[in-house]
Amino acid sequence: MKPNNKILGILGGMGPRSTTPFLELVLDECQGQYNAILDEEFPEIIIYSLPTPFYLDREIDHQLMQETIIKGLKKLEANGVHSIAMPCNSAHIYIDDLQSAIDTKLFNIVEQTINQLPLDSKNVTLFATQTTFASNLYQKEILAKGHTFVFESNWQNLLTEIISGIKKDKNDPNNLLLWEQLLSEVKNKTDYIIIACTDLNVVMQHNYTQAHFIDSSLALAKALVQDYLDN
Template identity: 25%
Template sequence: MSERILGVLGGMGPLASAEFMRQLTLLTPAERDQEHVPAILWSDPRVPDRVAARRGTGPDPLPVLVRGLRGLEAAGCGAIAIPCNTAHGWIVGMRAATRLPILHIVDAAAEDLRRQGVRPGTVGVMGTVATLEMGLYQDGLRGGGWDVIVPPPEDMARLVSPAIAEVKANRVEAAYAPLAEAARSLVARGATAVVLGCTEIPLGVAAGPALPFPVVDTIAALARVSIAWAREGATPAAVA
């Protein structure tokens, strides 16, 4: 293992950040403590709500995100992973505020689609309303040859958004049924795989039986590219 230290800008939400650290550990090919990835988690749940900010009903989270970035810089980190999809809507401002590379979660998801053998075509994406409205995955995956379909507004209101809220409230098991229904609906509309584009969603999906089609757990995907960076200095090819 190299001495590269990974900075994890988290707290959005805290459970997703904890799961990222768990996946970072489980996915590292290591036989002893010293072979794992050195990492520092900055978990600050005080970051203003990203969905509210994007919709103009809440404060800008960028100043708090930048404070975390600077703390990780000062701690000696060499790159940043952010286990929150919606926060990547502020990626331009964050990259302007730090000298460190930020490992983009959409690039990590594209890398995981390739890892699973999902060929260019139609994929579904589930995420927060803000993530989907910003087009993070629609824009990001297009460069890799994928077209993106998302849940219709009625499925977002009835299934996806309430399920994300359940996970944030630590009622993870209650999130499984609505998320599974929304994912199956995307496959019925022609998706060959479903990207779980909110880091709360993989936690809910993992609370029940495995879905019978490829899914991209964006927490695990980000952990894999973080491990590659720490071991080899590699970053996934940008798809946008």
């Protein structure tokens, strides 16, 4: 039986290949959280795959980026969604202004991800785009929770190369080779790896380390479905 008639909104397209994996996570959460089986037991979901002026290799026009995202959020809001999930970490640089632009609830992926860390102090690192890393969104929250943030500059170079490779060709074997190299450098220096770039879902299933992954996409999907069930 369908729990309620709420319509969920997903603002995707950032990057384009991250939207479908996120939808799969939401559907998995519906099965896990309230045992949805029949087609009619899943929520109504409106997905807007929004092309945005985001670049890995050059400066982003932040005003244009923010205005573009707000247009997307307002399109979803105009269609009567109850809440919106935005599976893009970089877009959360503008989270306060984005939420102020709409009346619909917009989930904060950083907040939901940090909540997945254990209470006791751990060594934590961050896999993200250079834009997300430079924003310090995650680092300040990791430290505020009493954890130690661990990172080396060459890790970001590898991450940028991996993300760029996935965007060009997700099936390129070099993506996995670089991913294996990155994890080999990280494995003895950290306890938890926060995956704060949805494009990395393409390689994340290949885990060559004992460190624990915390997937920001999964944390966001959990929160979206939990809110859907909250009456």
